[in-house]
Amino acid sequence: MATAKPALAVWKFASCDGCQLSVLSLTDELLALADVVDVAYFLEASSAVHEGPYDLSLVEGSVTTPDDVERIHEVRRASRTLVTIGACATAGGIQALRNFADIDGFIDAVYAHPAYVSTLATSTPISEHVEVDFELRGCPVDRHQLLEVVSALLRGRRPSISPASVCMECKRSGAVCVMVAHGTPCLGPITHAGCGALCPAHLRGCYGCFGPAETAATGALAAWWQEILGVEHTDLLRALRTYNAGASEFASKGEQHVASGA
Amino acid sequence: MGTPADEARVMGVDGLDALIRALGERGYEVLGPRVRDGAIVYDGIDGAADLPVGWGDEQAPGHYRLSPRDDDACFGYAVGPHSWKRYLLPPRSKVFEAERGAKVFALRSAEMPRKRFAFVGVRPCELAAINIQDHVFLRDTARDVLYASRREDIALVAVQCTEPSGTCFCASMGTGPAATDGFDVALTELLDGHHRFVASAGSELGRELLAAVGAAEAEQADVDRATTVVDEAAQRMGRSLDTEGLAEALYANLEHPRWSEIAERCLGCGNCTLVCPTCFCTAVIDTNDVTGTGALRERVWDSCFTIGFSYIHGGSIRPSLRARYRQWLTHKLATWRDQFGTDGCVGCGRCITWCPVGIDITVEAAALHEPAPAAGAGR
Numbered sequence: 001m002a003t004a005k006p007a008l009a010v011w012k013f014a015s016c017d018g019c020q021l022s023v024l025s026l027t028d029e030l031l032a033l034a035d036v037v038d039v040a041y042f043l044e045a046s047s048a049v050h051e052g053p054y055d056l057s058l059v060e061g062s063v064t065t066p067d068d069v070e071r072i073h074e075v076r077r078a079s080r081t082l083v084t085i086g087a088c089a090t091a092g093g094i095q096a097l098r099n100f101a102d103i104d105g106f107i108d109a110v111y112a113h114p115a116y117v118s119t120l121a122t123s124t125p126i127s128e129h130v131e132v133d134f135e136l137r138g139c140p141v142d143r144h145q146l147l148e149v150v151s152a153l154l155r156g157r158r159p160s161i162s163p164a165s166v167c168m169e170c171k172r173s174g175a176v177c178v179m180v181a182h183g184t185p186c187l188g189p190i191t192h193a194g195c196g197a198l199c200p201a202h203l204r205g206c207y208g209c210f211g212p213a214e215t216a217a218t219g220a221l222a223a224w225w226q227e228i229l230g231v232e233h234t235d236l237l238r239a240l241r242t243y244n245a246g247a248s249e250f251a252s253k254g255e256q257h258v259a260s261g262a
Numbered sequence: 263m264g265t266p267a268d269e270a271r272v273m274g275v276d277g278l279d280a281l282i283r284a285l286g287e288r289g290y291e292v293l294g295p296r297v298r299d300g301a302i303v304y305d306g307i308d309g310a311a312d313l314p315v316g317w318g319d320e321q322a323p324g325h326y327r328l329s330p331r332d333d334d335a336c337f338g339y340a341v342g343p344h345s346w347k348r349y350l351l352p353p354r355s356k357v358f359e360a361e362r363g364a365k366v367f368a369l370r371s372a373e374m375p376r377k378r379f380a381f382v383g384v385r386p387c388e389l390a391a392i393n394i395q396d397h398v399f400l401r402d403t404a405r406d407v408l409y410a411s412r413r414e415d416i417a418l419v420a421v422q423c424t425e426p427s428g429t430c431f432c433a434s435m436g437t438g439p440a441a442t443d444g445f446d447v448a449l450t451e452l453l454d455g456h457h458r459f460v461a462s463a464g465s466e467l468g469r470e471l472l473a474a475v476g477a478a479e480a481e482q483a484d485v486d487r488a489t490t491v492v493d494e495a496a497q498r499m500g501r502s503l504d505t506e507g508l509a510e511a512l513y514a515n516l517e518h519p520r521w522s523e524i525a526e527r528c529l530g531c532g533n534c535t536l537v538c539p540t541c542f543c544t545a546v547i548d549t550n551d552v553t554g555t556g557a558l559r560e561r562v563w564d565s566c567f568t569i570g571f572s573y574i575h576g577g578s579i580r581p582s583l584r585a586r587y588r589q590w591l592t593h594k595l596a597t598w599r600d601q602f603g604t605d606g607c608v609g610c611g612r613c614i615t616w617c618p619v620g621i622d623i624t625v626e627a628a629a630l631h632e633p634a635p636a637a638g639a640g641r
């Protein structure tokens with residue numbers, strides 16, 4: 001480590017750039033980061049591009065075009081460690097809603113010349129295409145968690161990122177449970193921690209931005225929402241089908257409920 | 263019930279207010295119940311007016327609502343989502359920091375300078391829970407300095423329970439609704455006629471405080487009334503748990519089909535353990551800063567419901583929800599006894615109310631008390 005600084009690359013696939021902005025919004029820590037890594041490829045921040053290989057690649061976005069499929073393999077080949085960041089890269093993002101619909105119908109409705117559009121029928125996470133070393137969840141990712149992942153991997157340490165529920169963070173923060181005390185449907189019990197229970201702290205139910213928690217019990221929560229909180233089936237489906245619609249623990253329950261509610 | 267007539271004092275709401283202020287004047291950080299975001303939580307209080315005056319609560323499995331009372335009771339509710347463990351065993355605390363310089367490696371242990379805590383409105387089940395955690399953290403063989411530094415010299419103003427909630431079962435666990443010891447002052451709120459508090463001191467500090475606020479000697483009628491309202495509360499518990507032979511039954515029923523059935527309802531979210539005033543499990547987390555020169559060791563609340571909790575090399579030894587729920591319930595009601603000589607449950611009901619899907623320890627324990635139904639009869 002006394003030699004050259006490790007090369008960092010930040011890549012974009014189908015995404016809104018919000019996670020890359022989380023890197024930039026590190027502000028103070030960003031300068032410290034720039035001291036210890038060589039920012040070799042980060043178009044959102046600089047047009048100066050250094051060639052690979054890269055020691056650490058952060059990949060934002062999902063795979064939605066044939067071109068993406070090729071490019072992610074190139075990125076993988078050029079990267080020693082590859083970390084996916086955000087709901088798009090780890091679960092397919094909001095654009096994975098197309099997985100449940102007819103893509104040709106969308107194309108015809110939106111584009112004047114559909115023939116120019118080359119796209120896949122699905123939006124899929126990076127891990128469906130190449131091996132991923134670490135997945136950081138969130139829509140967008142939490143910048144402190146992002147810094148932790150980078151700090152850990154630069155030192156060869158496992159990132160300290162808990163895959164347990166948002167409830168764990170909610171209770172630690174001292175917030176009052178919105179589901180128990182207000183009857184507000186909340187996805188916190190099945191959602192991956194990381195946001196610090198942001199929405200419950202503002203008396204809103206969790207929207208599931210960080211995707212499924214470890215062993216997410218979607219069916220058990222859905223049953224309570226419907227039977228006790230009186231949530232309609234379409235609203236349950238909508239709640240499960242947002243930024244992490246493509247994550248199997250959310251998607252499969254959604255499918256099941258489409259089937260049973262039809 | 264520990265309010266012998268010769269020691270009992272009586273005071274009004276102004277006396278309670280003076281008591282809270284007297285603690286503040288003596289340099290304590292005074293904490294007590296307050297209304298926030300639709301629940302009664304613990305936070306800083308400056309006087310009696312900060313208490314949830316005129317509020318009650320409605321509790322059931324997975325359900326909590328504040329409800330207005332038709333009187334000005336200061337303590338007319340049961341425990342809420344917070345417990346005093348939040349202060350004695352904080353959700354996140356620094357264990358040490360380390361800094362690597364050119365030649366030296368400096369370690370800084372967690373600084374512990376702080377005001378002493380005064381807890382006001384501590385319920386009997388919470389006194390019992392503090393006692394249980396003291397036993398976990400203050401044994402000679404395993405003294406926890408972080409806990410000890412926060413626990414030392416605290417002042418405890420207990421309140422005997424007169425309004426048990428729908429999920430309370432302290433009477434079954436022998437921890438309430440009367441406060442017997444472990445407090446500096448114990449109060450009983452009386453609402454018939456003149457709004458007043460019967461107070462008894464449990465320590466020298468308590469006697470001093472009651473003298474300082476000018477609490478008068480209580481009449482026998484008030485003392486009797488205090489005994490009656492607490493005795494009546496014992497009859498109005500929302501839940502009960504038969505602990506007779508329970509630990510043995512749980513050991514005998516480790517393969518009971520009920521465990522799998524619970525696992526279909528349980529979310530594995532961990533709420534039950536974090537709201538529990540006796541659950542003490544934490545994770546130790548080491549991180550380094552981006553430059554690699556600074557490192558931090560922290561301790562955060564963990565739960566046996568997380569996969570990481572039982573992670574040993576190669577994987578988690580409790581990957582299924584069935585195994586994790588079984589760990590939790592058997593620890594509370596059976597293995598805790600072997601480990602520490604008491605139950606791990608004080609009957610406060612928090613895990614029942616704050617389980618987002620209303621899983622009820624009393625119902626599950628009762629089902630598991632019975633032998634498994636004959637093969638074919640169950641699911």
Ligand code: SF4
Pocket residue numbers: 534537538539540541594606607608609610611612613614623
């Ligand atoms: S197990 Fe439940 S009822 Fe018992 S002390 Fe813990 S939270 Fe209270």
Ligand code: SF4
Pocket residue numbers: 535540541542543564565566567589590591593594
């Ligand atoms: S029940 Fe679980 S979290 Fe609570 S003390 Fe036991 S092992 Fe720890």
Ligand code: SF4
Pocket residue numbers: 527528529530531532533534535567616617618619620621
């Ligand atoms: S019993 Fe309830 S609170 Fe506890 S982990 Fe299961 S769902 Fe969560």
